Each structure stands twice: as C-alpha cells, then as structure tokens.
Amino acid sequence: MKSAVNCKIIEILNLSDNQLIKLSRNNVLSLSIEEMREIQKYFEKLKINPTDIEIETIAQAWSEHCKHKTLTGIIEYTEYADVQTKRTYNNLLKETIFKATVELNKKWCLSVFKDNAGVIEFDSKNGVAFKVETHNHPSALEPYGGSATGIGGAIRDILGVGLGAKPLANTDVFCFGDPNTKAYKIPEGMHHPKRIAKSVVSGVRDYGNRMGIPTVNGAVYFDDGYMANPLVYCGTMGIIPKNKIEKKVNSEDLILVVGGRTGRDGIHGATFSSIQLDQESDVSAVQIGNPIIEKKVLDAMLKARDLNLYRAVTDCGAGGLSSAVGELGEKTGVVVYLDKVPLKYSGLSPWEIWISEAQERMVFVVPPKNKNRIVEIFEKENVEAVFIGKFTRDKKLTLKYNNDVIAxxxxxxxxxxxxxxxxxxxxxxxxxxxxxxxxxxxxxxxKALKALLSDLNICSKEWIIRQYDHEVQGQTVVKPLQGNNIGISGPGDAAVIFPYTVIKGTKKGIVLSNGLNPQYGKINTYKMAASVIEESLRNAAAVGADIEKVAVLDNFCWGNPNKPEILGSLVRAANACYDMSKAFDIPFISGKDSLNNEYSIGGKKYSIPPALLISAVGVIEDVSKTVTMPLKNKDNKIFLIGITRNELGGSVFAKINNIKDGVVPDVYPKESKDIMKKIYRAINKNLIESCHDCSEGGFAVAVSEMAFAAGKGVVINTDAVKTEDVSMSPAEILFSESNGRFIVEVKHKNEFKFQEIFKGAVFAEVGYVGDNENIVFESKKNKIKVKENAENLLKIWQSTLNW
Amino acid sequence: MKKVKVLILRTAGTNCDYETQAAFELCGGFVERIHINALIEKKDKIFEYDILACPGGFSYGDDIASGKILSNEVKNKLGDKVKKFALSGKPIIGICNGFQVFVKMGLLPDPNIFEQISTLSYNDSDKFECRWVYLKTEKRINGESNCIWTKKLPDIVSLPVAHGEGKFIPNDKKLLDALNKNNQIVFRYTSKDGGKPEYPLNPNGSVEQIAAVSNIKGNVFGLMPHPERYVFTLQHPAREGFDSEYGWGKVIFQNAVDFVK
Incomplete structure (x- = not known):
C-alpha cells in the first residue's frame, strides 16, 4: 500500500479535461491533454489516485526532452512546390536519419543512437565516443550557470557511455543576438546579448578548464533571432576500450549514486525546456555546477571501470535520478530508498530528491559482491558514493521513503x-x-572584403578561444587558431587530437569539425542541412581526414513544433540528412533535438531561426600527415578546387550588401565527395603544404585568411577560377559561398603528381604565394586589381570581437 | 642503468598528470601518479622516488587563490618530507598549478626558508590565456643554465602557457636582486628576436618578465609554461622542434632523468 506521509495524493481520477490541463500547467508538467488522459486512465484501472512523485516521474519520463515525442511521433507532412506532395511519418527519426545509418550499416560504428553517445572504432582495441547536447533555456535565464552545466552534462554523457569513456576534447557552438544591440531594444526581462555571450563563454571556460579537457573546436553565430533564446551546444569526445562499450543490468544488482549531492537546483529542468521562455521563467530550473566534483568522479570511476567493479553506468541529466534509474531498471524493475540519497541540505520532499537535476551525479550498477571495493575506491579520492536501492524482477518502479512506499x-x-x-x-x-x-x-x-572579415560571423573568435585551455592534455596537434608565428593566426578548419597519452605508441588521431549556417535555413532548410553536413565533412577533409572514416551527429534546435510551418521546415532538414548521409556514405551515430525554442515578448510569440548543427568525428591514420591553413612558402602555387557557382543567396556578402535575391548554395555530393577523397590522397602523399575550405565569405575571405595567418602575401588571378556561369563578375566569384571548394598550396616540384591525383575533378591554378605581404586579387578581363596588406587585414579580422 | 622513479602528485582538480607522465616516460622515467591521500597515509614513500613532479591543473578548483589549498595541505601534512626531498638535491618540478603550489608553500624560491616570499597573481589581462610564448633561457654559468632542468636548451625556446594567475611578483626588491644574483631566474618571456616583450608576448605582466625560477642549487624548478605539451614537434604550432620528431619540452624532462642516472 502506498503511504501519504511523505508525499501528497494528487486528485486525478475525477478531473475534467480543463482541470487536467490546469494540473499539468500548475505543476510545470508540460504534458498535453492526451497524455494527461492516458495517465488518468492508468490510475482509473488501479482505482487509486497517484502520489505527487508518481505524477512527477511520468512527466519526466514523457517529457519532450527525454522522449523526443515530436521526432518519433506521427507527422502528417505536406510539401508545396510545383506540385503538392503528402507523406505520413510514423517516426521521422527512424524514417530519415536513423534509417540512413541502418542502411549504411558501417562495421566501424560500434554504438549508435542507443547510449549516451555514439561510438566509432578508433583501433583494434579502442573506440571514440562523441556527443553534443544543447543547454539553451538555462543559458537564456542564467548564462554562466547554464553553459557551465551544459558542458558538464556533455562531459557526463561521455563518462556515462558504455562503462565510461575518458574525455579528450570539448566542442562548443553558440548562437547569440547581436552584441551591439542598443539596450532599449532588449525585450523586457531578458539579458543583453553581450552579457549572455560573455557569461556563456565564462561558464564553458571555468568548467572545461577545471575539468582539464581542451575545448578545441566550435563556432559562434550571431543573429537577432537568438536575442531572447540563445543556443548553447556543448559536446565532448572521449576514448573508450572496445570491451567497455556494453552495459548490463542484473536483478539484485545494487544502485550506487556517486559524486555531487542532491539539492533543489534544477527542479523541472526537463519539463521546463518544453515551455516557451518569457520574463516569468523560473531560474530555479537551472542547475548549479561544480567541476571539481565531476573531475574527482572522472578520476576515480576510470579506476573502478578498469577493475571491472560495475556492470553499467549512466549520468544524472534531465529528470535526475528518475530518468537515470528509471532507464537502467526498465527491463528489471527497481526499488529505491530516497531517504538514503545524500542531500546538500535538508527539507527536500521525496519528489524533489527524485527529479532534481543537481549536477555531477552518476549512477552505477554494482554486483553485490563488489559492494565494498567500489565504495573504497571512491572514498579514497574523497568522492561520496552511497547505495540507494537495487534492481528487482518485478518490472515495477517502487520508491520508498522511510520505509513507506510512495510510488x-x-x-x-x-x-x-x-x-x-x-x-x-x-x-x-x-x-x-x-x-x-x-x-x-x-x-x-x-570595402566588401574588409566588411566581411570584420563581420561578426566571420571575424576572429580569438577572444573566446584563448580563454579556453585548448591544449591541456597535450594532444591538440591541429589547433583552433593556426599561425606561423606567435601573434598572428587564422581560423583552423578542424581540430585534430593525437591521443598519445592514453594509447601508447599510436600514430592515429581524431578529427573534430562542425557545420552550422542558420542564414541558409531562413530561405531553405533542406539546403541548409545539406550545406552544413557538407561543411562539416569539408572541414575535416581540409586537415587531412579520410571522410570514409568520418561519422556525424545532428543537433536540431527549432521553434514550436505545433506550428505546421516550423515542423515542416524540420521535416525538410531531416530529409536532407537522410539524402546526404546516403550520398556521402556518412553515418549519423547520435543526435539530439531541442524544440520549443520560442519566446514571448509582450504577448507575441517568436520562434528562433532553425539551426541544425552537424558535428563530425573521424579517425586519422597518421597524425603527422595532417596540414594546417596558413600559407607556407613563397612562390608555391595556389589552386582552387571545385566549381564556383553563382550562389550568393544567404551569403554574408548578400547580408552586408542588402541583396535580397540569390541562389542558396547547393550540395553536389558526387562531385564534392570525389574532391574530398582526392584531397585526402594528396595530403597523405605530402603533396599539399596548406589547405583551407571556402565557407562564409567565399573564396576571397578564405584565401586572405591563409595569407594573414602566415604573415605572407598572395597573388590571385580571378579570371582563372572555374565557374559554372561564365558571366559571373569578379565580386560574385570572390564572394559566392558555393560548397565543395578548397584552396590548396602546392610546391612546384609536386605539381605534376598533384595534377595526376586531381584528374577528373574541376580545379584551376589561380595564383601563387607572394614574396611580400600584399594580398592581390586581379581580373585582367575586367581590369580590376585589388591590393591589400596582410597585416592590415589580420587586424581588421581580429578587432571586431576583442572584449 | 639506474631505474629512475618519478612521483607525480595528484589531487582533486589536477589535470596535466597524464601528459606529464607521458613526458617522463618518453625520457625513460618510471612514473607513478599518486593521490595525495595515499601519500599522506604513507609519508615516507616519497623517498622511494628520484624525482617529484607537481603537475598543472586547478587543484581544489583554485578556490581562494590558485594552488593555495593544495599548498597548505602539502605543507601541513607533508611539509618536512618535501623539504627534505628538496634539500637532498633530488630534482623537483612544479608546472603551472604546481609552480603556484610551490610558491605559495614557500618551496620556491628558497626551500631553506620554506616561507612564502613571492606570489603568482592575476594576469594583467585579467583573463585566462592559452597561447604560445617565447622564452629566453638565462645562461650565466659558463654559458649554461644554473638549473638542472634547463641545460642544453637554445637561447630562445617557445612553449605554451595556459593560466589566469601567472604574474610572478617577489615580495621586495631585495628578493628580486637576490634571484638575479643567484641565477635563480630560469626563463623570461621575450620576443622572437630576444627583445623586450609586450602583451601578449609577456602573457601575464610578470615582474622582469619572469616565467620560471629555481632554488639556488638548481634542482627545484617552477615554471608557468607547459613543457609537457611540447615533447613532439607535432605539438608546435609551426611543427618545429629540436629534431624532426621531438620538441624542446622533452629536453627539460630528459635533463632531470639523465641527472638522476
């Protein structure tokens, strides 16, 4: 029998629909009327009203955050083009992204879409785990705490994959409003975007640096659509022995909670993330982080892992213990004694203990025989570890408090x-x-070139990058900022980690890169998705990765999915993911969606511009072959690889010059994949001195970056660029953002071998590395010669974001 | 050949222990990473080792001030042992947070006094800085460094720094003069050609550009830059090193291992 001593009975059996909705809203349950009715039905069958903790448990388990109801629910989709097409999805995720992974069936994908992170093969004994999460709502309310616990949570996903991976690198991607916005334009109750940006960066810095995990890759995107609802994506990559990837839970195994104590922070984090933000949003839903506790857990748990003292582990994330324990015990059943959970302070109700999202907690599944040994390991390093229950055989969730059954x-x-x-x-x-x-x-x-280099979305992010310890662990061999000299730098395309401290004697590396471009999505979410997938692969290829060994993660941040147009744009993007995954032969291994990124100002609701972040991870056979983007030596030849198309739609150039029309860059997978494979072959044969991809700002920006990162000049003949449309003007050639293009530097003596490899691809010799610091773009055909000084352009690029 | 045993001291928030271990191992050291709790349990275990290293990180979160809590813990619970180890002439290195710990417990610059007489304070830029710097190796003893860790280095060497509190400040002018006179200043931040560095070349605003100091004897060494992050050429931004494979940071660890041998 359930007792009501330590909990409240919630009247649900006799409620009307209206009362059910009210109950959901008043308790931040974020449950729909259909869901409330289902709960009512369940308890009607049992002929008893639920307790508060039972209702709260269901709300966590059924939350959009935990269950991804939209992407796995039924969607009636209608597309209007020349003709109207209709399609019903019973599970969008399974019918697009996941379907591609299943069809590609890569043997080197060791764990996909089932654990806290995706895992691919590193070598015969180890795998690489990678996960990217979002922490948007908390970061809007409390940017420092929100982003710190965002990265803390991503790290715990890696600790909680299989039996635990050792984190090697972090990646962080942010979307903010314009930091130069006038104060009077900030919606009431919202933080200024500059304050959000600075605090978010500080939060990631303080947590990531203290964890000793280098933040090596990322992006920052500014757009007013993110003013009141910033996006904070945090990711972590780690390495895990192949024989530690599977979890197991046996009946009679014990539940051990390890790390931080439980407090009232982060109550309703999971359910609150499904509600639009407004000035009334409650800050107590944001968690409070303490990286040193998490670091202690990491140090001690890897010891326990290597001694085989536990059978499974997972982290306490959204929904806290209720989700972590509930998921582990899904197949067996579980009994938990909530009075045993260590608390930060007294006074918590049992339901608060159960769903609190207090940070730095991990849950272990421990065979009874290892009971004492595992606790000893944690205690020796001052980590609190307490048994709170066990797994049963009754396939029930039983919660007790002071021996009373409360659920x-x-x-x-x-x-x-x-x-x-x-x-x-x-x-x-x-x-x-x-x-x-x-x-x-x-x-x-x-003027346009300078405006592009100083644009918020192109300018140097050095102010951020240098606050992150991006070299701790000593394994960052391709760095986020690359320069031939201290003091000068350009943006690296991807980061490469050389895990020599963990895997003795290895030559291999791990590449991390990303693609993000919400501007394209404002016009066409299919092209946006295709472009950012291609961009993430291109970035990896530019440093020397073989894209046949690259996998990707998706992170959808969208607005309110109850609005058909918003959900429609998501369906389009998901379809692009399927198409590109198949065409490039690149599997998705994990992903996450954050919907309901909506905020209200003065009663009017706004959704964010849809943002799809693609994060790529891959294995590099020989790290010594990797290349960086600064030019290396004078007189070397410059080649532009790939076709330049008249694609200014959604470009930064179009935005700056207020050009409304234009075609958004498309992706031509066959052509693009062929080029990436050729780039890999050429880099692997040491035929390429430097390499950089063309992205925001196009060819002119990319080639300028290569020059000023080297403190060198470059002479470019724009007439030599291979274009699809012969009538393209020099400006269109210089600033079009066509995908699939790379700029490479080649020594004279390697030219022949280089050309041999690129036979069949579109490419052209377009210039050479100069012997002074002049960056020159010349079109004899159009009688145009632009001449800029490398150091001057570097300063322009560095000056925008220099707080 | 003698087996050179290295003790890497770690605690909550230590985070450069693996790469420091890898650096010593690359030079032939036998390394154990030992939690401070375990060492406090068996204090004399320290004398089983030939080299003591206190690696980088954020010990106890750098709460109060960087390295402060760990420095108190080491001094109060292991102080006499560590002092004895230092005075016996065995090599000791404190890197970044380890340097902060040594300075705050007074192991540097003078383990005989064993009192805090200098500090490492907030960077002038008031932010954490992760970047490569040029260092001038002070060579005043017959054209060689006084410190056993920094022999055979070129006049100018580059290493990465990553810290928020790295501004070295001695208590007074008298101490500064003594450090200079006794050749205890091991590295100074400099420019590419050895000139006076402005920010960011001097990343923290250290007095007299001091990046590293040692005791008078030259066996106890503390530095803000991270030599363990530059044992391979691959780790250098332009992939330079003392040969095609190894970086200059390796030489620092090799010196200590060879000294013991």
Missing part, C-alpha cells in the same frame, strides 16, 4: 505508455531567383 508503477507504462501525438507539417519551397549581376569597382570590392 509504485509499471515500467512498461512509464517507458512505453506515452500516447503518440499526431502533428501537422507543411513546407512551401521558396523560389530562389538569381540576383541582379553584382558589378563592383576596386574600391567597392576592397
């Missing part, structure tokens, strides 16, 4: 009882018109 529910109902919602999605494909020809004088081109 008793079927695992089956908890995990599979949530009704599948049907949502409607529509997408109207916008027509993209070519812009009027862009004719520019020398002065105008020069």
């Amino acid at each position: 008793s529910m079927d695992m089956e109902f908890l995990h599979n009882g949530v009704p599948k919602p049907t949502r409607y999605a529509v997408y109207k494909i916008k027509e993209e018109k070519l812009q009027k020809p862009v004719k520019m004088s020398v002065g105008e081109i020069s």
